[in-house]
Amino acid sequence: MTEVRVPTLGESVTEATVATWFKKPGDAVQADEMLCELETDKVTVEVPAPTAGTLGEIIAAEGETVGVDALLATINAGEAAAAAPKAAAAPAAAASAAAVDVMVPTLGESVTEATVSTWFKQVGDTVAQDEMLCELETDKVSVEVPSPAAGVLTEIIAAEGATVDASAKLGVISSGEGATAAAAPAAAPAPAQAAATAGAKNAPSAEKMMAEKGLDANAVAGTGKDGRIMKEDVMKAAASAGSAAAAAPAPAAQAPRAPVSADDAAREERVKMTRLRQTIARRLKEAQNTAAMLTTYNEVDMTAVMELRNQYKGEFEKKHGVRLGFMSFFTKACVHALKEVPEVNAEIDGTDVVYKNFVHMGIAAGTPTGLVVPVIRDVDQMSFAGIEKAIGEKGRRARDGKLSMAEMQGGTFTISNGGVYGSLMSSPILNPPQSGILGMHKIQDRPMAINGQVVIRPMMYLALSYDHRIVDGKGAVTFLVRVKEALEDPQRLLMDL
Template sequence: MSTEVKVPTLGESVAEATIGQWLKQPGEAVSADEPIASLETDKVAIDVMAPHDGVMGQQLAAEGDTVTVGALIATIEEGTGSSGKGAAPAPKNEAAPKAETPPPAAAAEEAPSGASVLSPAVRRAVLEYGIDPATIKGTGKDGRITKDDVVAAAKAKSASPAPTASTPARPERAEGPARREERVKMTRLRQTIAKRLKSAQDNAALLTTFNDVDMTAVIEARNKYKDVFEKKHGIRLGFMSFFAKASVLALKDVPAANAYIEGDEIVYHDYVDISVAVSAPNGLVVPVVRDCDKLSFAQIEQSIADYGKKAKDGTLTMEDMKGGTFTISNGGVFGSLMSTPIINPPQSAVLGLHRIDERPVVRNGEIVIRPMMYIALSYDHRLIDGREAVTALKIIKEAIEDPTRLLIEL
């Protein structure tokens, strides 16, 4: 007897998803509540679980197919099956597209070892860096290889001793292999990101104002208290909590930056829910730290750390990213010197953080070296005037340069 596996409820107002990856193949043994497939929605990846112990049966949709909530995508058969490789596959539904068989001479190049079980993002990274996935130990769920694993392997490979002069690193070949192109369908998440960012440019009057911040005071405070902070709260003290609290001060003084336009009305908020942009394997996601105006530094740091881990593991939920009244995007962790971030609709403003560089500045008539950071505030000029935007960014700058302001809310 077989049991039907259907697309589960995906979240409020989400009706369809894409089959991102089959985690179990026909004929393989499955356990109750074990992930058998990964679905990609507009915002997050969701695992489909096996309803009971048994054997993976038919796969009624192929990777990349769009499926709707409640649609039948697979069956689970009775039995013990195989533990994995070498299993005799059950017949697949003929509706599933068949992959083209590459020419024998090109097969090794076109499909790296283990490519059939890699997600599209990881497969692209493997091809880009020229890494054999069979040599990579996966750190993702159930030992799956993540994009970070591929990047780490590439760095380790580049750090190995360079070849000697007698052995050229790239020997010239009279007839090298033909150059290749690969077409990979955009993930649903990437498509949604593209649409939302383009929509923001099309529908909002975007403008960016800049300032620079002397990070001396925050760095000194962090160095002084980081050990006792971590000992008391069990979480490291970072810079994001300072900027979140500084943003709260700015948004309270400039409420338009914490509002958004809906039709011919402006919706103001008496709370501050900050969307924090974090990097996930399939793209940038923005989980929401709610009620930042009421949270402590430790609670903000813990929330951001939890979201970062969930993003890396691919376990963020719809609820994690729902709402948000303001966004902070930290490009500095990737080395960005300056940028013009795009607002996260329907929000009206986003704060961009960048890397910290030691630069010469004038203090009390003398040139001194200080750790400086450029900060940027992009905003919807339909709602926020230039004076308000500059004022909000100036409040953030002053609070970071004098953290005492955060305590007395000045």
């Protein structure tokens, strides 16, 4: 006799509720076949059979609360053979195939869900270990999901467009020698299996909570096995309903769409916003609603920087293996100015002002899916070459969608270069909770009056948007003047003037 016990539930989780038993006493079970499902405060845990045999006694019934390592049931080993004729025998090769779950990988700090954007494989396809199976999209980054084993993709659980949590199962791979042979027969029973499980019961705790909150089961999206509604699904639905109710009396944030003729409607194309674009829209609007945002402008003569760059760019690239651009000069100039006006590098936390004795510089980068802001940490400790290398590396990773969440968090100040797209002047929007962002623009030859003479100089408009709750006008203007002075006379950076 083999005991079936509660598996490890996760850090600090000590108990769970038995949600559903998939087998009854006397049923034949195979090794690793799902016996029951447990529900904790945060996740759902499936309990596989530790061995093949016949399910004996169920110790913990559905709805019971059990602790870690508690006895759930017993399996009588060696008795599965008698029940084997009840099921169609799979090819002998299939016996050597093992089911491997494809799970959502780590998404990053504070990221709890993602959307399945693309499946690169279909059910029945052969896959190699570490081959890309699908791509997930979170609020900020795309995450590729590699195959955990070589074999055949036998089931896709989360289809394209589905939203999954950080611990969800995406699919199943049949690995081992019999995987290929088992793939085709495995797909056939799917309709019958789906019909058998269509009436699967929701988690008891979910049923109780829906009754308490007066929610209809049809209004709750289930994320459990076969669409079963779990406790966390009810909590999420209740929170959404509460948010909608609270927001109902407020005026609509978006103006109603203008009437469209039938002819025009037939020529329109409606595309759902990506999660990244939705997050960008939400954060930018939050910044406008939260901060007392103001922008001050100045202009800088780029002659000195351009001459210095032209003089040393060949030697610089030969020695450091990276081109000398303008961004390292602007980054150095901002670091220099932030030392004199530290409130621009600070943030508000409740009724406190948090001053940062370091500079983690965000460098805004445009990508095919939207604007992202990778962060270069401790940029105040870096050389020109180190800054240029970091900017180049982060930019490539941003365009390829390879940035992690950690690489886009913790910035204290941001630089946005709209000039690369031809912008002559604009007002950048703050990147909360930061208190300042510098907007760079196009370098344009303009006539300037210098020492009583009209001369043509390469000029650039600069814009500093800042949070007026923490940064006064004097501080903002001083910051921008210091940036201007450092760029027009780069030697000041060396002399710390």
